[in-house]
Amino acid sequence: MPELPEVETVRDGLDRLVAGAVVRDAEVFRDYSVRRHDGGPAGFADQLRGRRLVGAVRRGKYLWLPLADPRQGASAALLAHLGMSGQLLVRDPAVAGEWAHPHLRVRLHVDEAPSGAHYVDFVDQRTFGHLAVTDLEPTADGASGGYGSPLPALPAPVAHIARDLLDPALDRDAVVATVRRRRTGIKRALLDQTVVSGIGNIYADEALWRARVHFARATDTMTRPVVHRVLDAATEVMTEALGQGGTSFDALYVNVNGESGYFSRSLAVYGRAGEPCPRCATPVRRDEFMNRSSFTCPRCQPRPRQGRW
DNA sequence: CACACGTCCTGGTAGC
DNA sequence: TGCTACCAGGACGTGT
Numbered sequence: 001m002p003e004l005p006e007v008e009t010v011r012d013g014l015d016r017l018v019a020g021a022v023v024r025d026a027e028v029f030r031d032y033s034v035r036r037h038d039g040g041p042a043g044f045a046d047q048l049r050g051r052r053l054v055g056a057v058r059r060g061k062y063l064w065l066p067l068a069d070p071r072q073g074a075s076a077a078l079l080a081h082l083g084m085s086g087q088l089l090v091r092d093p094a095v096a097g098e099w100a101h102p103h104l105r106v107r108l109h110v111d112e113a114p115s116g117a118h119y120v121d122f123v124d125q126r127t128f129g130h131l132a133v134t135d136l137e138p139t140a141d142g143a144s145g146g147y148g149s150p151l152p153a154l155p156a157p158v159a160h161i162a163r164d165l166l167d168p169a170l171d172r173d174a175v176v177a178t179v180r181r182r183r184t185g186i187k188r189a190l191l192d193q194t195v196v197s198g199i200g201n202i203y204a205d206e207a208l209w210r211a212r213v214h215f216a217r218a219t220d221t222m223t224r225p226v227v228h229r230v231l232d233a234a235t236e237v238m239t240e241a242l243g244q245g246g247t248s249f250d251a252l253y254v255n256v257n258g259e260s261g262y263f264s265r266s267l268a269v270y271g272r273a274g275e276p277c278p279r280c281a282t283p284v285r286r287d288e289f290m291n292r293s294s295f296t297c298p299r300c301q302p303r304p305r306q307g308r309w
Numbered sequence: 310c311a312c313a314c315g316t317c318c319t320g321g322t323a324g325c
Numbered sequence: 326t327g328c329t330a331c332c333a334g335g336a337c338g339t340g341t
Contacts, residue, residue, distance in 0.1 A: 032337095032338080083338090084338095084339095085339085103339090124339095125339065125340070126338060126339050126340075127337090127338050127339065128337080128338065128339090182331085182332090183331080183332080184331090184332065184333090188332085188333085192332095290333085290334080291334075291335080
């Protein structure tokens with residue numbers, strides 16, 4: 001499942017493989033995949049035709065390709081969110097053949113890609129992901145919009161998303177203050193993309209395990225150093241994941257499948273109910289929380305007496 | 310069939 | 326009381 005490291009891997013791949021390409025046409029095979037685009041599927045294709053993709057930018061789990069178009073003054077971008085299962089595949093049919101993925105939802109036909117690729121395919125089994133063309137608007141603080149961006153601008157749907165832990169413009173002390181002001185549990189705060197972005201269920205559990213904090217710990221009882229420790233652990237685990245995921249795709253295939261090597265080998269607790277904690281060998285415990293799973297070591301991360309689930 | 314999960318949306322509550 | 330900000334949880338969607 002794509003969280004920040006996976007999305008960053010895709011951003012990096014798109015930046016190298018398709019930045020500079022011109023969109024000749026766009027085909028929408030599943031209307032739901034462009035549900036957040038204002039003009040519907042036809043309008044989506046209309047707004048992309050003839051426009052140049054000038055780079056790839058990311059904030060949290062959102063990814064966008066700013067569009068250059070001398071015909072229009074307003075700046076815009078092709079916005080993507082991968083949801084739970086989205087992939088962006090950069091393909092060259094001359095090499096890969098015309099085989100289409102069974103869950104192909106949207107296909108961009110592009111010319112002049114630096115990689116020589118001709119398709120950018122949006123593949124999404126569970127259809128929680130989406131694509132849209134949106135306007136770019138100035139950022140509130142005038143700083144660059146996200147990771148990889150030279151522009152102080154954001155797609156409108158990203159305006160409420162906080163900066164992420166890899167963003168050089170992130171104010172970590174401010175995030176700590178926001179977390180401690182909240183009256184909720186630490187995992188809810190970590191998953192709230194308006195507090196700090198990019199963290200999903202998997203990396204939240206891994207970060208909390210590393211920091212030895214239980215997911216239900218009340219944020220307003222946490223000291224500044226402990227909140228910092230949790231954020232540092234999240235940064236660490238996502239940076240390590242990025243280091244592994246970023247090396248694993250070949251030139252014409254940008255893969256964002258959450259099942260990549262990192263997941264099976266390096267996770268300490270996520271998905272490992274009953275297996276020994278790597279630190280103390282106590283069996284990992286699974287709890288239901290927020291209609292999803294949470295994995296903890298009951299010894300390293302004891303449940304607080306007055307926690308907030 | 311329940312389950313996997315991120316985001317949007319709604320209805321509710323806490324605090325001023 | 327009324328307002329605002331915040332918070333919890335259901336709905337969405339597909340395939341195993």
